[in-house]
Amino acid sequence: MDKKELSQLTDQELLQEAKKLKTASITNALLIGFLIGVIFYSVVKSTVGLFTLIPLFFAYKLINNSKYKKEELESLLKERNLKA
Numbered sequence: 001m002d003k004k005e006l007s008q009l010t011d012q013e014l015l016q017e018a019k020k021l022k023t024a025s026i027t028n029a030l031l032i033g034f035l036i037g038v039i040f041y042s043v044v045k046s047t048v049g050l051f052t053l054i055p056l057f058f059a060y061k062l063i064n065n066s067k068y069k070k071e072e073l074e075s076l077l078k079e080r081n082l083k084a
Contacts (some may be wrong), residue, residue, distance in 0.1 A: 006076055014077060021066075021073055028062045035059040 009017065035055035042052040077083070 006072060011080060011082055014073070014080065014082060018073055018077060021070060025066060025070070028066050032059050032062055035062075 006014070006017070035058055038055045039052055039059075042048060042055075
């Protein structure tokens with residue numbers, strides 16, 4: 001969601017988004033763990049190449065995307081004095 005969209009949500013909708021973000025965080029953590037496992041396997045088998053770079057790229061994107069959304073949502077919740 002864009003910042004404009006988040007700022008236009010009601011308090012109840014913001015709390016629901018916070019719950020969705022927690023679930024998405026767990027899913028992202030599992031995916032990142034899997035991708036790091038693939039990278040580790042690739043390095044152990046000495047096949048550093050495309051098979052290593054693709055999971056590394058996706059892990060980076062997952063980490064950055066979740067961090068951005070979390071900071072944005074937390075700032076809005078704090079602004080409105082809400083607890084997630």
